[in-house]
Amino acid sequence: MTTKPWLRLRQICLVATDIEEPTALLHEIFGLHVCHIDPAVGKFGLQNRLMPIGNQLLEIVAPVTPGTAAERYLTRRSGDGGYMVITQCDNYRAWRARVDGLKVRVAHRLHYPDYDGMQLHPRDTGGALLEIDQQLDDDDADGNWHPAGPNWQRMRNTDTVEAIAAAELQSPDPMRLASRWSEIIGSPPVVSAHAITLALENAELRFVQADDGRGEGLAALHLKSNQAQAALRRAQHLGAIDDRGTIYICGTRFHLR
DSSP, rough: OOOOOOOOEEEEEESSSSHHHHHHHHHHOOOOOOOOOOGGGGGTEEEEEEETTTTTTEEEEESSSSSOOHHHHHHTEEESEEEEEEESSSHHHHHHHHHHHHTOOEEEEETTTTTEEEEEOHHHHOOOEEEEEEETOOTTSSOOOGOOTTTTGOOOOOOEEEEEEEEEEEEHHHHHHHHHHHHHHTOOOOSSOEEEEEEEESOEEEEEEOOOOOEEEEEEEEEEEEEEHHHHHHHHHHHHTTTTSSSEETEEEEEEE
């Protein structure tokens, strides 16, 4: 008996010019705690902070040396914003064969004794960096996750937000972008009045029209929230609300469900 291959949303990465400000806002508004600072990202000229949201992770990276890909991304999108959609799979080799068959280039290969993964080339995907990874020693949603460091679960706080329900990518042509991601991840697009969605095991990817002048990119996250009104009040007090009345941190809109 074979089981259907799965792909779950495990981590979202945002990029910032100043890592401390958005980290502090995420803590003060949503109660998120840093579980890990990964020295391995230093080889890319970056520093980072990782924070659990339920059994998923929100990461912020910031360039610390000039000429990094992250710095170029900040310039291209006119400031802080969404950077990477990181998924967890059940069979890295099968997903690699699928990607190769579609002639999608791998921009960076990740390999550790307990972890295999690949960052796909953004020119072949569009929208954002898409990463597909496998935790070789543990595929449980609450289990080990190499980028989060040891014992990341101890830093979870679900009092205000408990999961990332959706990642939202905007584009001048959302159907084209959704179709490309659909081809890669094997999830059929579902069209509604508000967005085109692709289903993952535990969340959805939403594709919407770009309307803020920043072009194509990862623009918003939808979080499952237990205390949405309290979080909105804290964000208002801290000046982290945009002109649409939405929580806005690190160039990213946070919609609370």
